[in-house]
Amino acid sequence: MNTDEPVPFADVIPPELEADTRAVIEMLTTGKPLEPETLRRIRERADAVREEIFRKHGLLDIGVPAIRAFRDGDDE
Numbered sequence: 001m002n003t004d005e006p007v008p009f010a011d012v013i014p015p016e017l018e019a020d021t022r023a024v025i026e027m028l029t030t031g032k033p034l035e036p037e038t039l040r041r042i043r044e045r046a047d048a049v050r051e052e053i054f055r056k057h058g059l060l061d062i063g064v065p066a067i068r069a070f071r072d073g074d075d076e
Contacts, residue, residue: 016041 013021023038034042053060 016046 020038020042023034024042026032027034
């Protein structure tokens with residue numbers, strides 16, 4: 001696959017989000033640290049998503065029960 005080909009949904013991704021995504025991919029592939037401003041934007045978006053999910057669904061306590069069931073062999 002040619003990585004220079006346009007992505008089908010690229011026109012709906014805000015330019016700032018696309019730039020931050022590319023910076024994260026570069027960090028993962030090269031080890032180059034993220035710029036503080038990029039990291040701040042990513043954290044702000046993550047916090048907004050977390051808050052929205054909490055408002056819509058409340059506390060989702062699925063991780064601990066799933067790990068305990070896996071560890072203990074429960075089928076629940």
